[in-house]
Amino acid sequence: MKVGLVQLCSGITVSDNIAETSRLIRAAAAEGAALIATPEMTHLVQKDKKDLLSKISSQDKEPAVRAFADLAKELKVNLLIGSMALKNGDKIANRSFHFTPDGVIKASYDKIHLFDAQVSDTESYRESSTYTAGDGPIMTAVGQTKIGLSICYDLRFPALYRHYAQNGAEIVTIPAAFTVPTGRAHWDILLRARAIETGSFVLAAAQGGTHADGRTTWGHSKVIDPWGDIIAELDHDRSGYVVAEIDLSEVEKARKRIPAWADTRPF
Secondary structure, rough: OOOEEEEEEOOHHHHHHHHHHHHHHHHHHHOOOOOOOOOOOOHHHHHHHHHHHHHHHOHHHHHHHHHHHHHHHOOOEEEEEEEEEEEEEEEEEEEEEEEEEOOOOOEEEEEOOOOOOOOOOOOOEHHHHHOOOOOOOOOOEEEEEEEEEOOOOHHOOOOHHHHHOOOOOEEEEEOOOOEEEHHHHHHHHHHHHHHHHHOOOOEOOEEEEEEEOEEEOOOOOOEEEOOEEOOOOOOOOOOOOEEEEEEOHHHHHHHOOHHHHOOOOOO
């Protein structure tokens, strides 16, 4: 299977973000990618809650949802939009989507673990004040290939990925908007750990660069194989894409060699 990762530096104008994302998706599709993944907050990065709420809609009214459904259908690709911010009552859902080559939403997943952290002396995040948490794990599939969905901070909770592996997932997606301090320290290590622990391919599309709302993100999107080797990456913090061919038979090989993922021993 050929997969593509789109890396973005999404700004505060939804239409511009849709256009840039679509350009890069088209480029990946032109190189043969049949499954293309984008980062967390693909259509809008805005830390100001009031402005964010003024620019987003509920799922059924969000123009980005329609635009990416139409694009998946036009290009005949499976499109994993890492996440979009969508109105959910008086808060916001951080929601991933799998659009099929028919332009249909096959699955959606709301981020379970919300990022409440003081990442440096001057930088803190309290996602729980703005976002609602998802109810549980969600899997989707491309053909017979099962895929476990997650978003950014979920990466730090290995039980989620063990659940996916034990339920047959061969690929896990980890779209993100990692901060620079945490990205520099932990991004590569944690991604490789999740691949090794579960014997799964990891597709990690990321935001990267200095955004219009003032934040900076780490970038460095990666495709990692079930043995923990990086087989494709963008080694920078700006927009771009990468395409890689993955051999799904490597999942069975890795899991037979070290079957720790199957251990269900309670403590």
